Amino acid sequence: MQETRLDTARIRAARRVIDPAFLGTPLYRCEALEPHLGCAVSIKLETANPVRSFKGRGSEVVASRLAEDGPQAMVCASAGNLGQALAWSGRGRGLDVTVVASRFATRAKLDRIRALEARLELVDGDHELARERAAAIARHDGIRLVEDSLDIETCEGAATIGLELLDTVPSFDAVLIALGGGALATGVGHVMKALAPDVEVICVQPLGAPALTRSWHQRRVVTTEATDTIADGVAGRYPIHAVLDDLLAVADDAVLVREASIVAGMRMLLDHAGLVVEPSAALGVAAIREDRDRFAGRHVATIVCGSNVDMDAYRHWVGAPLDTS
Amino acid sequence: MQETRLDTARIRAARRVIDPAFLGTPLYRCEALEPHLGCAVSIKLETANPVRSFKGRGSEVVASRLAEDGPQAMVCASAGNLGQALAWSGRGRGLDVTVVASRFATRAKLDRIRALEARLELVDGDHELARERAAAIARHDGIRLVEDSLDIETCEGAATIGLELLDTVPSFDAVLIALGGGALATGVGHVMKALAPDVEVICVQPLGAPALTRSWHQRRVVTTEATDTIADGVAGRYPIHAVLDDLLAVADDAVLVREASIVAGMRMLLDHAGLVVEPSAALGVAAIREDRDRFAGRHVATIVCGSNVDMDAYRHWVGAPLDTS
16 A cells, blocks of 8 residues: 555554543444445444544544643644544543634534533634634644644544454445545545555545545645535645645545535434434435445445534434435 | 342353444443533443344344254244344344234334344234233244243343443443333343442333332332333333342332433433433433432433334424423
8 A cells, every 4th residue: 555644553552542432433234224325334433422523532642642741731723523522531631722613613512612621712714714723822822733634643543443444244345434634534544455455445525615525636735715514524625735645545536425415314314323413424325325326235334423413403404305405 | 149040150151142233332421411410421322233222132142042053933022122133133143033013113113123024923902912922923833932031141131231331430320221121120230239239220110111110119020001101112011020039139229200201311312412212211311300319419320222213203202392391
């Protein structure tokens, strides 16, 4: 395989510092979904933990390494899930955590960040403005800036999902991974290419937030002016060069899906799997739904990466007619 | 501790024959629930597996032992979850499975039993009539009758949850267990009393299906004329003597909760934990809600034992006002 910034031995080491509450997550065939999708579907469920997303894996690696040098402070920008996770991991280790988020972020995520005793600063703009502000705080205060997907610990943490995916028998033909900043895709993708190169690694992003997918296809960083998607967890505009390089090494494809498919995916996961998921976590099902021929008869694993939703919005989404595309 | 029909070494052995998809289920603090319940709450989640309930643990033990003698047939009565689980475990081992259920059972459960290729027979009555019919089939066909809670394999399978509860640090002060036929309560209760006797074992049953709880309090089998509860998974009327004896040995208390509390519990688990649960799985939260003083300041674990719901009914339940009690 092509080199990436990741290393399988370091990923195995990362697994040893992560709180068990985030590890060994459920992985199971969901046959009730299959008639609706036309292929065998396994779910890797990353929502049944103290922060309801996979981000605890990375935050545990970040915080455990930082805490080796005693009490410290760190700051991150977050759409809400990394912030919760860092707040959780920092609280348990006596680390001071500041989270910068858009004031338009999902309310439930912001509420949980506050409840976990992190300092929360809101910016009047999108996630990219939050990233700028977090960097400015880090420079001013001389504290650790945690940059999702750029900081290798966030990728290594996410990559531990890949190790767990390969514990399963029988294995699958393709894995569908939500694409945001890229930590999840490059982390899991690295493990697949290193240990199970026949598994197709497919990244999925919303049409309304296509920057990293376009970058992957054009093999250079492409930015966008704005995002327009309910999948708040993956709505970035400025891909990171080093992350794109890794993604080019490990992804077999990157696809874009419509908003209506994301909503339909959320509803399918509720109705047929009994799972509440946030929009980003429905990207995999949305991708199958949009390209059934591609997956017909194959065994596909999809990482259900988070369940932090505002319940009002969620009820609206899943109450809407199924076929809105 | 008092003797029961269970044995800790046999429970450890049971764990080795259960498909990993049912083992090592999530166990985590759910802090977002805690302000609403006034105590620390850990969730043991038994819904993220191929049959969406804990019953796969027991069915795996039943089926693996039966399959030792080659292809066989078995029959059980079920409100729907044991039937699904036995169908799943039997299918994978070439065992012929017949499930007898009430025609009033949850549709989604019956649909899944059929989808898992079991023979399904419906009776025009409640679960107790289904039990009679299953026994008649077993006698007539000379096949294995699987009796939930009476057959020790069903208790041993459920008891493996207890072993997993004790892997956690820090541990908790009380465990809340849905009480139906009794396999879950006697199984988990046995492990607690054997290995962590300071943990309070509290069984929870609906006021509308109180037979085993009344039996426990009166220390003799008490039957009821009818049941009236949405918690279909625990709605029995004829407790089993041997199971009651075990329950008397391991339970510290058995409490009854109102229907409105069950609905409120389901809604709390949805709104604050992002979990879809069936009514039986909300009994623990319902019990905390009805007796907050008892649990105030303590750390309580509750086993979320199933998520098989008819979505129409579920949407109706969780859409209703929270405070209907």
